[in-house]
Every structure is written in structure tokens, then in C-alpha cells.
Amino acid sequence: MTRPRIVIVGAGFAGYQAARTLLRRSRGAAEVVLVNPADYFLYLPLLPEVAAGALDARDVCVPIQDTLPRVRLVLGQVCGVDPHRRTVTYTGPEGDDGTLSYHRLVLAAGSVTKLLPIPGVADHAHGFRSVPEALYLRDHLIRQIELADAAEDEAERRARMTFVVVGAGYTGTEVAAQGQLLTADIAARHPRLAGCPPRWLLLDTADQVLPGMDARMAAGALDVLRGRGVDVRLGTSIREATAAGVTLTDGGSVASRTLVWCVGVRPDPVVERAGLPTDEGRIRVDATLRVPGFPDVYACGDGAAVPDLYNPGHCTPMTAQHAVRQGKVVAHNIGVSYGIGTLRRYRHRDLGFVVDLGGWQATANPLHVPLRGPLARAVTRGYHLTALPANRLRTVASWLFTAAGARPGVGLGLVRGPAVPLETLAHHPG
Template sequence: MTYESAGEPPRIVVVGSGFAGFECARRLSRSLRGTGARVIMVSPNDYMLYTPLLPEVAGGILDARFVTVALSDAMPAVELVRGAVDSVDLDKQTVHVTDCEEGEEEVSWDRLVFTPGSVTRLFDIPGLLEHGRGLKTPAEALYFRDQLLTQLELASRDTDPRESQARRTFVVVGASYAGTELIAQLRALADKAAARQHLDPAAVRFLLLDTADTVMPEVGEKLGAKVLDVLSSRGIDVRLETTLTELSENSVTLSDGTVVPTRTVAWVTGVAANPLVETLGLPTEKGRLKVGADLSVEGHPGVFAGGDAAAVPDPRHSGSITPPTAQHAVRQGRTLARNVAASLGIGEAKPYAHRDMGLVVDLGPGFAVANPLGIQLSGLPAKAVTRLYHLFAMPSPVNRWAVGLAYLTDLLFDRPLVSIGLVAESPSQFAASEGVGARN
């Protein structure tokens, strides 16, 4: 059915306000302008979160507002339904939505764009849900900043040396780019806090764990080795082929049997598709919804999917699917917009194709690694490329301005050591921040 032959203007419902959903809805609102078509986004948030900069929020360089793009400002023509999608009825062409006050609503659609994103990948480890924290929401990022500053302050007043050391020990699980960025930023924040307390920075202990045998395999062996050297030079204890087997309020147990007293554990070990995928009853691959090269769902005309929740074929590697990265999600959002519009008789559909532009990873003061277009960079040149990339990729002029000023401030002044106390323990837990439980 094309737009021209439809009895009424179509309703396009986009589930999720992450990179893929945001880019799709924004472009659709432009390409369908003047047609009468309604673009409706369903999301529990009224913003798109620029997740790559969450480590810098945790490290105190950026305010959480700077990495949240207001949907009403970025795409005023898109209707926003704030709430969580509980279920999708493919036969009736409706989605069931529950808002923050438990109000319920059925939203009908003629075209469905399924982009609910991902959640932190969890395992059935005793104590993980209660005592671990992820890094996918502003609440979690703010928790780490406040937690670090609070624990260091409490440690300075604790009369028990063992308790004091536990408060000054921070454990991060996951040596991929997100976990490595997080521990580097927290290390820099801790160094500034230690200087304020006239404390030897070496008294603040950081432990980075990963089951892999290399740090940041995404950037290659050469850059990975440089990252390891920098982390070690900053006093970060990197333990590869090691993970956690148990967490308690005051300690963690490592897979080699070592017990480490600590009050702070970051779990940054990757992502899993949103649990909503499992409720659809459709074919999946690696837990993600299977789609065709044009991002359509086979057997369900008018249904499309992309981003972290979709198993999108990777044309560069036959038989594989694209990894769950922001870079792919943004470009899949553009393809989704084009192909949804084409299904309404506007323009032509095209299969998804994307050339990898490389990774950029900020590792705190004076250092970063990047491999733009295969060119390997480290140190200050990579730092400049990394910050320029984020400023370019940020989809809002206001946010670019705010982040740019924050970067300039970081060059001229010390990062602020302020524990605002906005995030208590319960809002930052996995169940509250993402609504998920343990999964294998």
C-alpha cells in the first residue's frame, strides 16, 4: 500500500529514542513534511541520550544535561508518547504503552519502526543485581561520580584502616572501550580528590577486570598495548582473563579466588537486546530480531527494525550481523527512514550498507586512542580527533555548544569535585535504571 492509495494519512510509530529511533524519526518528519503523515515516537524518556560521553559525566567533566538531546527541540514535528512499550500486537497493529503513573494506552500504527535499543548484559552472579552498577543511563553515570567522591570523603574520616581502604578501592568489570573509558575518567577524578585531601593518589586503588586476554581488542593489538601501558602508568591494576564470581556490600570475589574489599563495582561488560524482542514471537539471531538487508521484518509488511535490538546483515562480512554500536545505529536510522518512506511511495528503498569509520576512545587527561579510517592515533592527536568527533556527532547545536565549552573549561581549570547527591542507590540499580533482571 502506498501513501497515495491510502484512505487516511499513515501513522508511523517509532519505538525507542536511542540513536536508531531518533535518527529515523527526525529524518522521517522531514521527508514526509506536507503529506499529513504522523510520526509518533514512543519512549519512556523525552530525550535522546548520547551514551558515548557517559564516562565523562561520571568523571565530572560533563553535566548530564549536556549529553541528553531534547526530543521536542530536535524534532518538533514528531509526536511523543512518553511511556514504556509492554507489548506489540502485530495482527492488530498496536503497541501497548504504560506511562510513569501506570496509565495505559494503545497506540495504533500503519508502519512500525522497532528500535528499543539494548540493556546491560548481565549474568547470574550472586550479588550482581544488588551491588553492581552499569553505565547506560545518566543516573548510573551520576551515581559513580557521587559514589567516588563520597567514599573518598568517608575514607578520610574512617578510623578502621581496612574499611578506609575498602572505600578507596574501585572495581570496573569490562576492559572494552566503555569500561576502559570509565575507569580512566574515574582515576582522573580520584587523583584530583586525593590532591584536595593531601592524600597520595596511590592510596586510591583501581582494579580493571576482563575475561579476555587483551585490553580493548576493538582498536587492535598495537593501540591496545598502548592503552595497557597508560592504564598501568596511572596505577590501574589490570587483570585479564579474570572476572567476578560473587559480590557483597563490602567486597567482591574474583574468579581466581581473591577477595577484594570494596564499596564500588562497575559492570560494563557489553549489552543484550532489549527484552521486548523476546515477546514478539519472531525469529531472532543472537537474541536480536532478524531483519532483511532493507531492515524490514519478513512476513510482516510495514514492520521495520534496527539498532541494537535488530540482527542487521553486515554486507562487508557475509553471514555476520552488524555489532551493536552507536555508529551503526545512527546509519541504520537513516536507512530506516528512507525505506519506511519508500514503503509509502516516497523515494526508493535501499539495503543497509556502511563503511566502518573507526573508533575513538578518550582515556582521561592528555591521552586517547583512535583509528579513524584505519589510521592509528594515540596521545594528544587522538585526543583532539576524539573530542572533535563527539562534537561533530552530537545531533544538536545546543549540546555541541555546551560540550565544547565544557571541554574548553577542562583545558583551563580542574574538574569540579562536587557530590550533588541527586542519585541514591535504588534509582541507579539495574532493575530501576533498565527494568531488567539477570540473564545468561
């Protein structure tokens, strides 16, 4: 290698931010290589709005070549890491294999959908971690309403108009909130469905929605959801899923053709294949985000067990806030390894969270100040526009268009069966 090569695995929040910061710090002195299955960084927090027809998929996909012009993008899924030989192996989108050598390595592969051993979930549930899954879910919701309109059997009609979301965390809460608005809008264009409105269920084993977040935020979200008619059932999950519906842990059953799985995430499988020390499935790192025993390897984001210096004995949670900040620290400390600056330990300060509930509703606690309603909505959108690396004008235009008119009510022809098995898209980019 004529120049030091820094290889970054993954273009999620951590990997994208690491690449962005390294470009600024290296000023061309190092070759920055980004290995990712897609040619874009997905701004995941706005994905529920894509599924709900409020945003175009291109609004939330930040092109890597346009925004990181001096980064060498390698399309592929990393399948192995050899820290002793300093190599990374990957499989390209057309099945071809490749190998990259590196001088410094950043593992920021992120996370994938976490499956639980519940019968039928892997075959009948819809995942929600990628653009294809969001677009597929949107098409599926529209199709169910159209099929319900055509159904002569009342039981079938009600089943098709019933939508079940499992997991009331950040993603599941937003999917239920945005999905309810979409289906209500689409159903209103079908007069035959006047007596059979869309029914949404949101299930979680926790005792509040948004578990782990501020109780006031959770209460605000619950009020909005139930105010729209969403059936929120806490302390409840599913025992089995079939093509006709779900059986609940409380003994009940729900006839439905739609099950959305938002229970949680786990580190990308590349973490297991890297042959590096792990803690609870995540790559072990010290406070400088370096892997112990491998001074040229760093890890950050969802796949890294980053020690929480403010909460000794625990690791930082798997959130975008941490991933972005860790990406910056990794880039800084790689610069230090080349003699630029001094080492930083990863420390964080919780800036609060925002949860977009669609319409004029949101719940937020910026700097731990609880907000609800239109003010929280303004703060939420302002935050997303600030955090979005590109496409801001496009996103604002889409929001204005949605506010001024109805959401598009046509499918894209993506749905060919009752569901795409969760494992099919578990490793899809974005």
C-alpha cells in the same frame, strides 16, 4: 488516521536518526510518533565524562521536542506489540496504559545492561547505561573518598579507596580512565589521604582491553591506563560480589565498596514481547531492515539482527555507528514503501573507532589510521562534536572549564545506600 502514522519505538541512536530522517523525507505527509521513556536522546559515548564531572548531564541529553519539532513524543515504556492488529501498547511514566495504532512501525528500542549469573552482582554492582546511573556513580565515588578521609580504620580506608570495573570494552575502559582522573583530583583535596591514593582495577576475561577492536588501539589504551596506575587484569573476572568486596576468578579477593558493571548489553526486553522472529535474541530482519512476514514492521539498532553483507552468515555488531546508519536506511525504505525512491540494502564501511581516556589522552583509528595521545584526543573530540546533534557549544564550554580548573568535588545527594541494584535501573531511559 487522517495521515499515515509511523511509530518509532525508542529514541536511541537508531530511533532518533530514523525520526530525524523521516521528518526530512515526509515533509509533513506522515505523522511521526516517537515512543520513549525520556524526553531526550542520550549521547551515550560521552556518559563517562558525566560520571567523571567533566561534563554536565544536560550536555549529553539532546531534547527531542527542540531538535525534532514535528515529531509527536509519547512518554512511555513499550510493553507489547501486535503486528497483526498494527498496535503498540505502552505504560506511561505515571503508570497509565496506552495504545497506538500504526501504518509503519520501527522497532529501535536499543539495549539494556546484560547481567550474568554471578552471585551478588545484581545487588551490589553499579550499572552504566543511563544518566541517573552516571550521576549516581559520580556521587558514590565522591562519597567513598569523603568516608575514607573520615575512617580511622586503615583497612576500611583502603577498601573505600579501591574501585573495581568489570568489563574492559569501550565503556568499561573509558569509565576506568575517567574515574581514575576524578578520584585522583578529589583525593588530592584531602590531605589525610596522602598515604592512601585511589586504586582502580579493570577486569576482563579477554586477552586485551577493548576486545574486538584494533590491537594497536588496545595497546595504546593499556599503556595509558597502566601509566596512570590502573591495575588492568586480563583473563580475569569476578566470582562473587558482596558489600565488602569481590572474589576473583583467579582465587584472589579485593576489598572494595565500589563495583562498576560494564560487561556488555542485551536487546531491550520489548524484543521478546514483540512476538516477532528473532536470531540470538535480536529481531530478524532482511538487508532492507524489514521483518520477514511483516512488511509494515522494520527494526534497527541493537535489537535488530541485521545481516552483515560484507561478512555473510553474521550480523552487524551492536555499535552506535551501525545504529545511526541503520536508522537512516530504515527511514529511506519507509519512504520507498510510500512510492518515494528505491529500496536500499544496508551496507556499511567501518570508519574506525575513538576511545577517550581523559586528560590529553585518547586512542583512535579513523579510517584505520592508528593515533595516540593529543592528536587522537583532538580527533576524538572532533568526532563527538560532529556526531552530537545539539548542545555543541555547551559541551565545548564544559570541556574548557574542566581543562582550566578542578572538577566539582561535591555530591548531589543521590547516594542513600551502598548501591542501586542493577535491575532497578535496567530499563531506565537513556
